[in-house]
Amino acid sequence: MTLHADRVRWNRGGALVVDGVTLTPRPGATVGLLGPNGSGKSSLLRLLSGTARPDDGTVTLDGTDLRALSRRSVARTVAVVGQHTHTDVDIRVRDVVRLGRIPHRGPLGSRPATDAAAVDAALAATGMTDKADRFWHSLSGGEQQRAHIARALAQEPRELLMDEPTNHLDIRHQLELLELVQRLPVTTVVALHDLNLAAAYCDEVVVMAAGRAVAAGPPAQVLTPELIGEVYGVRATVLVGEDGVPTVVLRPAAVSAPA
Numbered sequence: 001m002t003l004h005a006d007r008v009r010w011n012r013g014g015a016l017v018v019d020g021v022t023l024t025p026r027p028g029a030t031v032g033l034l035g036p037n038g039s040g041k042s043s044l045l046r047l048l049s050g051t052a053r054p055d056d057g058t059v060t061l062d063g064t065d066l067r068a069l070s071r072r073s074v075a076r077t078v079a080v081v082g083q084h085t086h087t088d089v090d091i092r093v094r095d096v097v098r099l100g101r102i103p104h105r106g107p108l109g110s111r112p113a114t115d116a117a118a119v120d121a122a123l124a125a126t127g128m129t130d131k132a133d134r135f136w137h138s139l140s141g142g143e144q145q146r147a148h149i150a151r152a153l154a155q156e157p158r159e160l161l162m163d164e165p166t167n168h169l170d171i172r173h174q175l176e177l178l179e180l181v182q183r184l185p186v187t188t189v190v191a192l193h194d195l196n197l198a199a200a201y202c203d204e205v206v207v208m209a210a211g212r213a214v215a216a217g218p219p220a221q222v223l224t225p226e227l228i229g230e231v232y233g234v235r236a237t238v239l240v241g242e243d244g245v246p247t248v249v250l251r252p253a254a255v256s257a258p259a
């Protein structure tokens with residue numbers, strides 16, 4: 001069992017921003033959420049994390065409606081890496097990562113050795129060990145992004161929800177992050193703009209347009225020039241390598257309005 005969205009709808013500010021989406025990630029799979037700006041990716045992630053409630057449809061975790069679960073019990077299983085990572089608080093990186101341990105505190109408090117081991121492992125996995133004692137505000141945008149990912153890993157989640165986690169990262173760290181996510185024994189739903197990263201690292205992709213999931217399946221089946229033209233209004237050529245991984249080559253000179 002895993003997180004499951006069943007025909008969820010969400011009205012925001014009078015507009016239907018998620019319109020009847022069903023999502024059933026396979027346990028352990030990496031699912032890429034694709035789609036143009038404003039297509040509903042972040043909104044769907046908020047419904048999946050339980051930070052927003054659908055107006056219609058349900059989100060369940062192991063068969064139980066998220067509405068029936070406390071924030072804390074959801075957070076023991078589901079970790080979220082959001083899009084905006086700004087904070088003015090004077091806090092050290094290790095303390096940010098340690099926040100990931102809060103949902104695991106029992107009635108008798110924390111378990112220092114277990115918590116420290118989880119924090120150290122998360123810092124190491126994200127290449128942040130040498131920056132653990134730095135102040136948050138002294139980090140670059142990409143380093144802050146990696147620290148947020150470390151915080152989510154310290155949570156030792158079974159489900160990981162990530163909203164454009166690569167947007168501040170240099171190309172090496174983009175690849176390393178998605179390789180890490182792919183290796184982890186977690187189910188991941190990750191919003192991405194880069195179709196080639198999605199093609200290389202996602203087991204499945206779901207393409208959103210105007211709040212709806214308009215296509216879903218393995219990247220090689222979904223990422224066709226026709227789909228890219230319809231959804232993004234961009235002409236593209238798709239080359240499929242010997243490993244079956246598609247590479248999308250965009251043709252920016254021939255842009256047309258999306259359907």
Ligand SMILES: Nc1ncnc2c1ncn2[C@@H]1O[C@H](COP(=O)(O)OP(=O)(O)OP(=O)(O)O)[C@@H](O)[C@H]1O
Binds near residue numbers: 012015017035037042
């Ligand atoms: N607080 C809000 N009130 C009203 N509408 C909102 C609010 N937040 C987002 N929206 C609208 O919801 C729609 C979906 O936004 P969402 O952030 O889910 O899209 P997205 O696919 O994640 O976009 P992006 O790629 O730009 O991050 C957009 O039309 C957006 O303007």
